[in-house]
Amino acid sequence: MNFPLADLEGIADLLGDTLGSALGGEAHRALSNRELVDALGVVERLGRITDAARLALAGEVGRRADSEFGDDAITAQFGCGSAQEIVERTTLVSAATARARLRDAKAITGRMTLTGQTRPAPLEHARAALAAGRLSADALTTIVDALRPLQGRCSVDELEAAEFELVGAAVGDAEAPACGIHELKVMATTWALFLDPDGALPDEEYSERMRGIRVSRLSRRGLRRIYGDVTDDVAAQFDRLVDAHLNPRVQDRGPRFVDAEAEADGVPDDCVPDPRTIDQKRHDAFASILSAAAGAAETPTLGGAAPTLIITTTEEDLATPKGVAFVESAAGPVPVPASFARHVGCHGTMHRVTLAANGAIKALRIEDRVFNHWQRKAIGARDGGCVIPGCTVSAAWCEVHHVIDWAKGGPTSVDNGVLLCWHHHRGIETSGWEIRMVDGVPHVRPPGWVDPQRRWREPNRLLLNELRRARSA
Known part of the structure; x- marks a missing residue:
């Protein structure tokens, strides 16, 4: 059976037109308070269904990126280094969003055994509730964060019991309304402490496994965020x-x-x-x-020399109080004040590169002021x-x-x-x-x-x- 991509695109267009006419422009201002709250809930359910599809597709991308596929891996076919890169480039979301989707999707994605048998998702109850539009992405993340460290330390039955109770609390039923994310976090933490009082992993093993530092790629008004765990x-x-x-x-x-x-x-x-x-x-x-x-x-050296900041600017900008320079980073050229270039140049060797009109290097002059x-x-x-x-x-x-x-x-x-x-x-x-x-x-x-x-x-x-x-x- 052919994948109905055209049908999905038609549904997306129809949904966009419907929501645009019903809620776009000033239409939502005409809603009564009751209608506004009801519309908020209905649109949220649509968003949950979309989130379920997003995670299902991201999970499949992650599965097909595994090394077991060899040269047939999806990453090799599309020339990407990882499943995260595929998600980033296709959806145009941030690296953090792509990473979070793949992490949560792994918990609700089934696997194939070597004999061709299908294994259920690690969190099957959560997968079903998410696909039905009853479980939010935030609730799924909360449950995954609590139960994932317990895998391998608790029995399958214990994890399934915890998952069943947490999903039930998150979606609610006829007897009890759905709980909020804060209450769900408290419940998830309580289950984790009950199932494994000594912690999800031994301290040393856990710290070695979870350590990491990340630097945001985007600069906000000259600032980039460093975050992680050491x-x-x-x-x-x-x-x-x-x-x-x-x-x-x-x-x-x-x-x-x-x-x-x-x-x-x-x-x-x-x-x-x-x-x-x-x-x-x-x-x-x-x-x-x-x-x-x-x-x-x-x-360690880079290219035979000490790690050195590469700052690009012009003679005019360097001499101007409000001039602009660019510093090379993992996120590409980042604009900085020319005063930063003067500060770095005060205690470093400067390589002045003159470019021709077509971008070719016209001259290179090295001025050692160290x-x-x-x-x-x-x-x-x-x-x-x-x-x-x-x-x-x-x-x-x-x-x-x-x-x-x-x-x-x-x-x-x-x-x-x-x-x-x-x-x-x-x-x-x-x-x-x-x-x-x-x-x-x-x-x-x-x-x-x-x-x-x-x-x-x-x-x-x-x-x-x-x-x-x-x-x-």
């Missing part, structure tokens, strides 16, 4: 690294500025208020950790850490900043380099802090909200001040 030891290591950045550590601050006039004005130099939230501080600490890791000797190992050691010994007053980031986590921009003729020398943490380095153009070199010594001037008189002063960790303090002790 093992306890990785989380503890991350906490220690972040604490190394965020802990005030009074003993590491070094001497305060010897400036009686500033003290009298009530502007203690090592107590500059930090306007960042704790989450923003944690983000900046994470950025510093990534920057340090990229340049570490132990970090402070070498010994220069960084010397600057670190002099500054001790970020030169901005009140900042406690140590030298090991700082970047070296050209006081006079390299593009404006500033040399890559110890007399033109100072240590700045990632946060202060990135915002040096807009934060109001200013830096200058006086006889090889960095001087810092705060913005007006910190010191209304905006006086120049030496950084709080200057090696010379340390020596003076040691002699006077």
